[in-house]
Amino acid sequence: MQREQKLLLLKIVSLFSVIRGYNIPIIIIAQYLSAIFIMAPEQRALNILLDFNIFILVFASAIAIASGYIINNFYDSQKDLINRPNKSMLDRLVSQKTKLQVYFTLNFIVALMAWFISWRALLFFSFYIFLIWFYSHKLKKIVFIGNLSAALLAVWPFFAILLYYYKPTSIEDLESHKDHFAVIFAHASFLFLLILIRELIKDLENLKGDLANNYHTIPVFYGENWSKRISTGLTVLTLIPVYILIEWYDVGYMDIYFYSCLIVLLFFLLLLWQSNNKTHYIRLHNILKFLIVAGVFCIVLINPSVLWHGKNWLLKQ
Numbered sequence: 319m320q321r322e323q324k325l326l327l328l329k330i331v332s333l334f335s336v337i338r339g340y341n342i343p344i345i346i347i348a349q350y351l352s353a354i355f356i357m358a359p360e361q362r363a364l365n366i367l368l369d370f371n372i373f374i375l376v377f378a379s380a381i382a383i384a385s386g387y388i389i390n391n392f393y394d395s396q397k398d399l400i401n402r403p404n405k406s407m408l409d410r411l412v413s414q415k416t417k418l419q420v421y422f423t424l425n426f427i428v429a430l431m432a433w434f435i436s437w438r439a440l441l442f443f444s445f446y447i448f449l450i451w452f453y454s455h456k457l458k459k460i461v462f463i464g465n466l467s468a469a470l471l472a473v474w475p476f477f478a479i480l481l482y483y484y485k486p487t488s489i490e491d492l493e494s495h496k497d498h499f500a501v502i503f504a505h506a507s508f509l510f511l512l513i514l515i516r517e518l519i520k521d522l523e524n525l526k527g528d529l530a531n532n533y534h535t536i537p538v539f540y541g542e543n544w545s546k547r548i549s550t551g552l553t554v555l556t557l558i559p560v561y562i563l564i565e566w567y568d569v570g571y572m573d574i575y576f577y578s579c580l581i582v583l584l585f586f587l588l589l590l591w592q593s594n595n596k597t598h599y600i601r602l603h604n605i606l607k608f609l610i611v612a613g614v615f616c617i618v619l620i621n622p623s624v625l626w627h628g629k630n631w632l633l634k635q
Contacts, residue, residue, distance in 0.1 A: 332411035333420065336391045337384040344611055345383060349376045349479055351617040356502055357483045359621065371435055375482055378431040379475035382443055385424035386450035386471070393454045402424050402620050442481065446474055461534045465521070469514040473506055496544035508559040508576075509613065511552055516606040518549045519590075523599040546590055553583050575616035579609055 353372060354363045366372060391398070391409060398406040425447050432439040450471060458464035480502065521528065521535040522545055528535050537545045541581050560576045563569050569576075593599055 329411050332408050335405060336409050336412060336417065337387045339384075341387075342380050342384060344614060345475065346376055346380055348614040349379060349595055351614060352476055353479050353483075355617045355620040357479050358503060372432050372479070372482065374435055375439065375478045377479055378428045378435075378439075378443055381508055382428045382446055382450070383422050383432075383475065385428070385447065386454070388421045389426070390419050390454040392421070392459075396511050396575060397524070397527040397531045397533065399527075400530055405552040406553060418491075438481070439478070442478060446471075447472070459533045461536060461539050464533075464535065465517040467512055468517045469510050471512045473510050476506065486548075501563065501569075504559040504562045504567070508556055508563070509610070511556045511559070512606060512610055512613075515549050515552050516603060516610070518545055518552070519599055519603050519606065521545065522593075523596055525596075542594075549590060550587055553587055556580075556583065569619075570621050571619040572616055575613060579613075582609060 322600075350367065350372075353366050354361075358366060380577060390423075392414060395406070395410070395414070398409070400582070428443050428447065429440060432443040449467070453464070453467045457467040518536065521537050522542060525537050525542075527533075528538050536548065557580070560580065564573045564576055582605065586602060589602055593602060
C-alpha cells in the first residue's frame with residue numbers, strides 16, 4: 319500500500335474507534351430484539367424485521383449514538399490522553415475539525431430520517447441529540463448528575479421503539495396495556511441500574527484524568543470508598559426489577575439470565591471491595607459490560623420458539 323492509502327486506512331480505523339463502531343451493531347440488535355420480544359410480542363418477528371419505519375428508527379438511533387460518541391470524544395480529548403493514552407493517540411489521527419464536520423453531518427442525516435417518519439420522531443431525535451451534546455459539554459462534569467445522564471442516554475434509543483408501538487391512545491387502551499408497560503419498565507430499570515453502576519466504575523477507572531481536568535465525579539469529590547458504597551447500594555437495588563420480572567410476570571427462560579446475573583453481581587461486589595487500582599476497575603467494568611451485552615442476546619429466551627418458527631419458515635422457502 320502507498321503512504322496515502324495507509325494514512326487513509328488509519329484515519330478510517332481512527333474514526334471507527336472514535337464512534338466505537340464495535341458498539342453500534344450491539345445496539346441495533348438490542349433494539350430489534352426488544353421490539354420482537356418485549357415491545358410487540360404479539361406480532362410476527364418477520365413483520366417487525368421487514369418494517370421499513372422500524373428500520374429507519376433503528377438506523378437513526380445508531381447514527382445519533384455514533385455522533386454522540388464523536389462529540390463526547392471531542393470534549394474528552396485532554397482527559398483521554400491521561401486515562402486512555404493508546405486509544406487517544408489513535409483517535410487523534412482524525413483532527414478535531416474533521417470530527418465536528420462528521421458530527422454535524424451525521425446529525426443532519428438523523429434529522430432527515432426522523433422527519434421521514436413523523437414530526438414526533440424528529441422532535442424525539444432532536445431532543446436526544448441536544449441532550450448528548452449538553453451531557454458531553456456540561457452535565458458529565460457534575461457530581462452524580464453526569465452518571466445519571468449517561469445511564470439515561472444509554473437507554474433513550476429504546477424509547478424510540480416504544481413510542482412507535484404505543485402512539486397516543488385512549489385511557490382505556492393504556493389501562494389494558496398496563497402489565498405490558500410494567501414489564502418494559504422493569505427491564506429498562508434493570509438495564510438502567512447496570513449502566514449506572516458501570517458509569518460509577520468508569521469514574522473510579524478514570525480518576526486521574528478527571529482530577530487533572532476538573533471533572534466533579536463522585537470519586538473526585540467523596541473518594542473511592544463512597545463510590546464503592548453507592549455502587550453496592552445500586553447493585554442491591556437491581557434485586558427489585560429482577561424480583562418483579564421473575565415473580566410477577568412471565569419472562570420465559572430469561573429468568574435463567576437474571577439468576578445468573580445475581581450470582582455474577584455478588585462476585586462483582588466481592589471484587590469491588592478488593593479493588594484499589596485502575597487494572598482492577600477495568601476488570602469490574604468488563605464484567606458489567608459482559609452482563610449488559612449478554613442481556614441483549616438473552617432477550618430471545620423470553621420466547622425462543624420465535625427462532626424455531628423463523629428457521630422453519632426459511633427452510634420452506
